[in-house]
Amino acid sequence: MLFVRASRLLSDATLPGRWHLSSSCTSHRWRCGGGRAVQRALFGTTSHRCREATLDLEEFTADRIRNFSIIAHIDHGKSTLADRLLEMTGTISTRTANKQVLDKLEVERERGITVKAQTASMIYEHNGRRYLMNLIDTPGHVDFSYEVSRSLSACQGTLLLVDACQGIQAQTVANFYLAFSQDLTIIPIVNKIDLPAADPERIVQQMESAFELGAGEALMVSAKTGINTEQILPAIIERIGGPVADRSRPLKALLFDSWYDKYVGVVCLMAIKDGQLMKGDRIVSSHTENKYEVMEVGLMYPEQVPTGALYAGQVGYVVCSMKNAKEAHIGDTFYRLKQPVDPLPGFEPAKSMVFAGVYPVDTDDFSQLEESITKLTLNDASVNVQKETSLALGQGWRIGFLGTLHLDVFRQRLEQHKHACQVDGTYHLRARLVVEKDGKETIVRTPADFPSPDTMPHQRCTLQEPMVLATLIFPAEYLGPMLELCGMRRGEQKEYQYLDDNHVMVRYVLPMAEIVTDFYDELKSRSSGFASFDYEETGYQESDLVKVTGHMFVSSSSEALMAGGQMDVLLNGKPVDALATVLHRSQVQAVGRDWAKRLKNVIQRQLFEVAIQTAVGSRVIARESVPAMRKNVTAKCYGGDVTRKMKLLNKQREGKKRMKRLGSVDLPQEAFFTLMNKDSASTK
């Protein structure tokens, strides 16, 4: 118990990133000594300092190594199966109270999703030979498919896990294609066969029709109760081959993941393709040509255990003299000093698809918030940060994310740092502006980057938006509502297939802007929760995008216009540059009307009438008005003298006219955030 509590303490203390002492330390307490482990957990020293805990990996030649991953739809039991395999090989204890060893980030445990891929190694004996089994975990959510493909590149095979009740889901299909395109051996596994509603035969039939897998290939297991799980490791050894690797050749190591450890600096996960990597070696990055000294190498077992050396075919962590996480380029090849090799094909860097503004609520918090953002991004190279100054909101950052869940997770992690910050809900999708004349491309990250309508025709440029290939799987009775939804969201059908008698799979090309907001909620409500959905990016397509802006006028009457009555929406006296969005032309009317209504609700009544307009260029698309506050100026005027009353009313009228000319409407910052965050449906 003490141990679990201690490791929790540490997990809180070492955020962000991976914490090094999970409760699983109990498993190799025999190696480090229980007392020492508790001490480390309490006082924050990390496992790499546990020098006596070493393993010798020399005996594991390529034919005795298996690098594999588990891919599955969310909640199909990937983490439970990973824990079971670690338990079966004695890597973690069966008594370990806080399971899900691989889900190490606090948000992952809280939300039950995997964000960052993790790795854990096991040693397993089969037919009298010891094998080194490296399990490379993959995240479960669509936003992190970049992590999935990266992790798969270090594997030779994968376990494709499907829930025996739910059957194949969209994410199963998307992950299958990722694994298939990388030529991995796929072992189909039907999980949760212990549940009363399980129907494994139907699931096997689905797998056969969707993936053309052979009838006898699937294993039927229950990761939770352990039924048939003893068949899995032998199947991995027999069906998935060892890596192609040659120990006698010069070192060639692929960096496929990295994170920042506050004690040792950058920790890299590397797959050794050829040669061997020893403590004390001098290595060079092919990408930057920087030289490093290897301070420590080891195995994730399941946390860091030094081994002194890693050999061809193995996967392990490397601590070298790398101080800055930005130096660790995922997909980089490392070689030994003076023994250069041809670099392995790298990975495309992750592209931010959703941009959001982050501002401190209190400007005094700026530097603290900056520090936290820097810390969080050290462990998440896919986040893209740029400083930004908004006239209305002050200094802040424009941060690019892989998707909206990624944004949400980042926001939650910032909150765990106890920061009062505001993430403005007006996230914008990466649109692309291509100027035809010289083929130059500009990324439109905020509405401010959007070309003005006057310059567009002269420059002869096109606007493009990002597209996705979406996979939807649902019971056949929901076919109508599903096709209708995809049609409404500007989708183009690419594939249509029955998986079994009752389940349909459709694939659509859709604009990403249509799916990142409420598509998923709409899909779930139209299918009573039965539809599943996943997508992958498919590049850009030309699109009729326009910029919508919000304005306020003192009134729309000719009188006000004559008085030069146009005003911008002001936030604390400054124009609201952020009150604009980029949309497809077909949505402009609905969104413009919704915006005007919501603006009306947050603007306080003034002494003069305020007209709110949303416009595309100079064309007004919606209008609302906030009536003027009335003050009875004649209240104090008793008696029946009409001329006196008229005089007072005329004076008031004159005063209001002047105010219209000079007046400004202030919107408090909080109201602005409420306005923007209340409903993201219109802010794509």
Ligand SMILES: Nc1nc2c(ncn2[C@@H]2O[C@H](COP(=O)(O)OP(=O)(O)OP(=O)(O)O)[C@@H](O)[C@H]2O)c(=O)[nH]1
């Ligand atoms: N009855 C039963 N429940 C299971 C089995 N395997 C997993 N579960 C349960 O299914 C739920 C989801 O399991 P996880 O292992 O967290 O699923 P996951 O695929 O790792 O989820 P993500 O990390 O979000 O992708 C948990 O409540 C598990 O206890 C099984 O074999 N039988």
